[in-house]
Amino acid sequence: MQQDLWRLRQEKQWTVNELAAQSGVPALSIYEYEQGRAVRSADLPKLAQVLGVRPEEIKTQSAPKPRKARPAGRTAARPASPAPELQPATTTQVQHLVALSIRLGESREHLEEKVGQPLDRLTRVEISRWLTDYAAAIKERKAQIAADPAGAKRWRAHLPEGVDGYELTYLTEQRKAGHPVTFTLFDGQRLTGRILGFGPYSITIRTDSGTETTLQKLAIAYYAVAAGGDEPT
Amino acid sequence: MSLGDHLRFLRAMKGGVGTATIARAIGLERPWPINEIEVRYRETGADELVGRLAEYLSRPVEELFWHRERSRTMLTRHIQHALQHAQPIVLHLRSGETLSGLPAWWDLGSIGLVVEGEAQLTVVQRHAVIDWG
Numbered sequence: 001m002q003q004d005l006w007r008l009r010q011e012k013q014w015t016v017n018e019l020a021a022q023s024g025v026p027a028l029s030i031y032e033y034e035q036g037r038a039v040r041s042a043d044l045p046k047l048a049q050v051l052g053v054r055p056e057e058i059k060t061q062s063a064p065k066p067r068k069a070r071p072a073g074r075t076a077a078r079p080a081s082p083a084p085e086l087q088p089a090t091t092t093q094v095q096h097l098v099a100l101s102i103r104l105g106e107s108r109e110h111l112e113e114k115v116g117q118p119l120d121r122l123t124r125v126e127i128s129r130w131l132t133d134y135a136a137a138i139k140e141r142k143a144q145i146a147a148d149p150a151g152a153k154r155w156r157a158h159l160p161e162g163v164d165g166y167e168l169t170y171l172t173e174q175r176k177a178g179h180p181v182t183f184t185l186f187d188g189q190r191l192t193g194r195i196l197g198f199g200p201y202s203i204t205i206r207t208d209s210g211t212e213t214t215l216q217k218l219a220i221a222y223y224a225v226a227a228g229g230d231e232p233t
Numbered sequence: 234m235s236l237g238d239h240l241r242f243l244r245a246m247k248g249g250v251g252t253a254t255i256a257r258a259i260g261l262e263r264p265w266p267i268n269e270i271e272v273r274y275r276e277t278g279a280d281e282l283v284g285r286l287a288e289y290l291s292r293p294v295e296e297l298f299w300h301r302e303r304s305r306t307m308l309t310r311h312i313q314h315a316l317q318h319a320q321p322i323v324l325h326l327r328s329g330e331t332l333s334g335l336p337a338w339w340d341l342g343s344i345g346l347v348v349e350g351e352a353q354l355t356v357v358q359r360h361a362v363i364d365w366g
Binding site: 095098099102103105107159160161162163164165166167170184185186187188217218220221222223224225227 | 235237238241242245271272274305316317318319326327328329330332335336337338339340341342343345346347348351352353354355356357358359360361
């Protein structure tokens with residue numbers, strides 16, 4: 001009389017892994033055979049030998065092993081969690097949203113003003129929508145930069161002070177916008193002007209008096225758009 | 234500030250003396266060990282070489298060792314940690330100023346910083362950062 005593979009294994013009180021170890025047939029194959037896949041002819045004698053039966057006593061296609069019934073009340077005992085639209089935003093979500101807004105040049109206060117409430121009062125679903133919007137905005141900005149022939153060209157200078165990715169994007173944006181930028185040099189001197197162009201190691205500006213000046217990057221400590229410089233004129 | 238950035242600053246202060254000139258003056262056949270210090274991002278520079286450079290540049294050797302411990306990689310780790318945790322950083326600059334704020338981005342040459350009390354993003358040159366916290 002033919003028997004299901006899983007029943008023969010259970011009679012031996014073996015796990016699938018133990019049968020696999022005894023027979024040399026991969027555990028995954030045994031699992032699939034027990035779920036109803038036809039046993040390969042090469043595996044049948046190996047399994048029969050360790051199970052102490054003849055090959056023809058094993059069903060080549062077992063009836064799927066019945067699953068164990070779940071203990072009653074298990075689901076009910078688990079504490080009910082609120083629906084996702086009611087769960088508060090996680091700290092990671094809030095941090096991620098703040099990081100994205102900063103990349104777009106917005107402070108947390110500005111972001112909360114847009115959202116209309118403190119970020120930690122948002123639900124998971126609400127903050128997910130904001131995250132999606134901000135991710136899309138960053139992607140769009142990158143595409144705009146890449147579409148600009150000057151911005152699309154990225155070079156990495158050999159020396160460490162050379163213009164790299166983010167700074168290239170920033171300088172390209174400011175050059176296009178024509179905002180006056182204030183440069184603070186190592187010696188404390190400040191120069192304000194509109195960016196005419198830049199290379200890996202220098203930035204050329206035109207001051208309000210019309211003078212063109214090329215600043216060596218090594219001489220610059222930091223720079224920013226001049227106060228009120230981004231307002232339309 | 235890394236030892237490499239500090240060396241280039243000292244070279245500029247010494248009239249823009251080249252690394253090949255320094256190499257000859259301190260008894261090196263080729264300038265590449267000095268060039269390596271200047272372009273590498275991790276901590277680099279053997280004690281003996283740093284000692285010879287300090288003597289040539291008339292600086293205390295401890296000053297150069299101090300900079301050697303503040304590699305560009307260490308600054309990157311500090312900024313990246315602050316970026317991930319949305320924490321403010323404090324940057325002490327060669328110009329004598331101290332800037333603090335949230336990092337918005339960093340790349341190999343500069344740091345985008347949302348400085349406290351400033352509406353516009355400030356782009357700080359990494360080679361200007363003496364120390365950080």
